[in-house]
Amino acid sequence: MDDNTIICRCEDVTWGEIRKQLDKGYMTLDEIKRITRAGMGPCQGKTCQRVLLHAIARYLNKRVEEIQISTYRPPTKPVPLGVLAGGQDD
Amino acid sequence: MIEKADIVIIGGGVQGCSIAYNLAKRGQKNIVILEKDTVAHGASGRCGAGFRQQFGTEMNCILARDSVKIFEQLSDELEYDIELNQRGYLILAYTEKEVNQFRKNVELERSLDIPASLITPEEAREIVPCLNTEDVLAATYCPTDGNVNPLLTTFAYAEAAQRLGVKLYQFTEVQKIETDKHGIREVLTSRGRILTDTVVNAAGGHAREVGELAGVEIPVYAQRHQILVTEPVEPLWAPMLMSFSRNFYFQQLPHGSILGGYGDPEHEIIGHDTGTSWEFAATMAKKMTSLVPILSNVRMVRQWSGSYTMSPDSQPILGEHPQLERYYMSLGFSGHGFMLAPITGVMMAEYIMEGSTCLPIEKLNITRFERGELILEPSVV
Ligand SMILES: Cc1cc2nc3c(=O)[nH]c(=O)nc-3n(C[C@H](O)[C@H](O)[C@H](O)COP(=O)(O)OP(=O)(O)OC[C@H]3O[C@@H](n4cnc5c(N)ncnc54)[C@H](O)[C@@H]3O)c2cc1C
Ligand code: FES
Numbered sequence: 001m002d003d004n005t006i007i008c009r010c011e012d013v014t015w016g017e018i019r020k021q022l023d024k025g026y027m028t029l030d031e032i033k034r035i036t037r038a039g040m041g042p043c044q045g046k047t048c049q050r051v052l053l054h055a056i057a058r059y060l061n062k063r064v065e066e067i068q069i070s071t072y073r074p075p076t077k078p079v080p081l082g083v084l085a086g087g088q089d090d
Numbered sequence: 091m092i093e094k095a096d097i098v099i100i101g102g103g104v105q106g107c108s109i110a111y112n113l114a115k116r117g118q119k120n121i122v123i124l125e126k127d128t129v130a131h132g133a134s135g136r137c138g139a140g141f142r143q144q145f146g147t148e149m150n151c152i153l154a155r156d157s158v159k160i161f162e163q164l165s166d167e168l169e170y171d172i173e174l175n176q177r178g179y180l181i182l183a184y185t186e187k188e189v190n191q192f193r194k195n196v197e198l199e200r201s202l203d204i205p206a207s208l209i210t211p212e213e214a215r216e217i218v219p220c221l222n223t224e225d226v227l228a229a230t231y232c233p234t235d236g237n238v239n240p241l242l243t244t245f246a247y248a249e250a251a252q253r254l255g256v257k258l259y260q261f262t263e264v265q266k267i268e269t270d271k272h273g274i275r276e277v278l279t280s281r282g283r284i285l286t287d288t289v290v291n292a293a294g295g296h297a298r299e300v301g302e303l304a305g306v307e308i309p310v311y312a313q314r315h316q317i318l319v320t321e322p323v324e325p326l327w328a329p330m331l332m333s334f335s336r337n338f339y340f341q342q343l344p345h346g347s348i349l350g351g352y353g354d355p356e357h358e359i360i361g362h363d364t365g366t367s368w369e370f371a372a373t374m375a376k377k378m379t380s381l382v383p384i385l386s387n388v389r390m391v392r393q394w395s396g397s398y399t400m401s402p403d404s405q406p407i408l409g410e411h412p413q414l415e416r417y418y419m420s421l422g423f424s425g426h427g428f429m430l431a432p433i434t435g436v437m438m439a440e441y442i443m444e445g446s447t448c449l450p451i452e453k454l455n456i457t458r459f460e461r462g463e464l465i466l467e468p469s470v471v
Contacts, residue, residue: 024249030128030131031128031129034135034241034242034245035241035242035245040451041417042321042322044391044392062375068128078321078389078390078391079389079390080386080387080388080389080390081320081375081378081379081385081386081387081388081390082375082379082385082386083385084371084372084374084375084390084417085372085375085376085378085379085380085386086376
């Protein structure tokens with residue numbers, strides 16, 4: 001994996017961008033997500049979260065369980081607003 | 091952890107980080123920020139970070155206007171792109187009472203050089219072609235209102251503060267503030283103690299508890315406030331759409347998602363709950379699709395919540411606590427504490443270091459509640 005490797009395809013985030021934040025001292029998945037948008041795309045991290053977690057853990061020399069994962073913003077199954085609102089208006 | 095500090099700031103939200111940065115910028119040394127979680131884990135990282143200058147009191151107009159001036163050059167000042175956008179706020183009036191209020195607001199705003207105007211529903215549709223203006227009687231529009239990225243802005247302040255020597259301790263919870271007859275003596279944390287005689291309470295939703303840790307009373311409480319975001323879609327319209335009487339705010343962000351919420355003071359959970367409810371998503375979806383019908387097919391991808399810190403008049407409490415010398419507060423911002431952080435950070439730094447401020451701060455003192463001098467701002471959600 002090098003700096004140009006794309007970790008999050010939805011948001012087009014490379015390992016280089018993530019590594020830069022780790023070097024600055026950010027170390028939780030929340031922080032990395034919030035700064036780089038990795039994991040915040042349409043698939044809501046289903047594709048990239050595991051890869052991201054492992055990459056962060058490896059880089060910080062920690063176990064995967066030691067990386068703080070997201071504590072809020074539960075991903076929901078995407079639902080059209082018209083359905084949520086209770087049927088298509090007119 | 092260090093053993094001694096000149097100033098201990100409790101809370102690594104936008105308020106705490108802005109105050110720390112502005113103190114350090116003015117030459118204050120030995121500043122510490124204590125954050126029980128990570129920076130921006132509280133309301134600052136959960137909010138919409140919209141900013142507007144359209145208020146009904148002179149004080150709020152001036153605070154917001156001067157905050158926007160700072161926002162406009164903040165990316166340069168902090169050397170960090172905070173993703174500032176000025177795409178305006180369009181505030182809709184649905185009742186005669188609102189129209190009258192908005193007429194007064196616009197007059198006040200214009201007298202303060204805020205470029206807001208009262209416009210007709212037709213003019214509103216020129217700005218937002220996909221808008222359903224049914225029942226809309228008038229609107230106000232200010233093109234220099236906008237939004238920033240709340241996380242990046244908070245991180246930008248935190249990093250700039252640290253470059254100026256501020257020490258930030260994350261995962262460090264303040265558990266007690268020891269005092270004696272001379273004032274504050276030390277702050278006890280989950281990771282040790284820090285000797286100091288000066289504390290700033292910028293603990294957001296936990297501000298009341300952080301008062302209790304020092305034995306002082308602060309009349310605020312946390313109330314949950316929910317928000318949702320959709321998948322990104324092609325550009326549909328530019329400004330924030332907002333109404334006080336119909337109770338909503340939502341806007342399309344630069345990268346395409348639509349973000350918004352509404353206040354529900356009667357039903358929302360009081361306390362530190364950060365869960366979400368299905369009722370909120372359904373109600374918000376109704377509000378959005380009836381105002382902008384083409385949103386029906388756009389999908390919500392996430393919802394979350396954070397705390398509003400409510401004071402008796404929904405206006406911030408700034409200044410020193412009358413019962414404890416050098417115990418400062420910057421809290422109780424209700425739903426507009428992000429937009430004010432650039433200016434309140436400056437004011438708090440001036441107040442702590444010099445005792446006087448560029449803009450009047452006395453009106454926001456905590457003693458206003460005892461004096462019965464509440465600030466009556468008609469234009470808040
Ligand atoms: C859904 C939602 C939408 C909003 N939309 C907007 C908007 O569009 N525009 C706007 O201007 N405002 C908005 N707001 C309001 C805005 O988010 C807040 O007013 C602002 O972020 C408050 O910042 P703060 O730094 O005071 O608090 P917070 O960001 O909550 O920071 C307080 C910090 O203190 C820490 N803390 C608490 N207790 C302790 C302790 N004992 N020891 C150590 N640390 C502690 C917390 O962990 C937290 O990180 C919104 C709020 C919500 C919830
Ligand atoms: S791949 Fe990262 S959010 Fe979809």
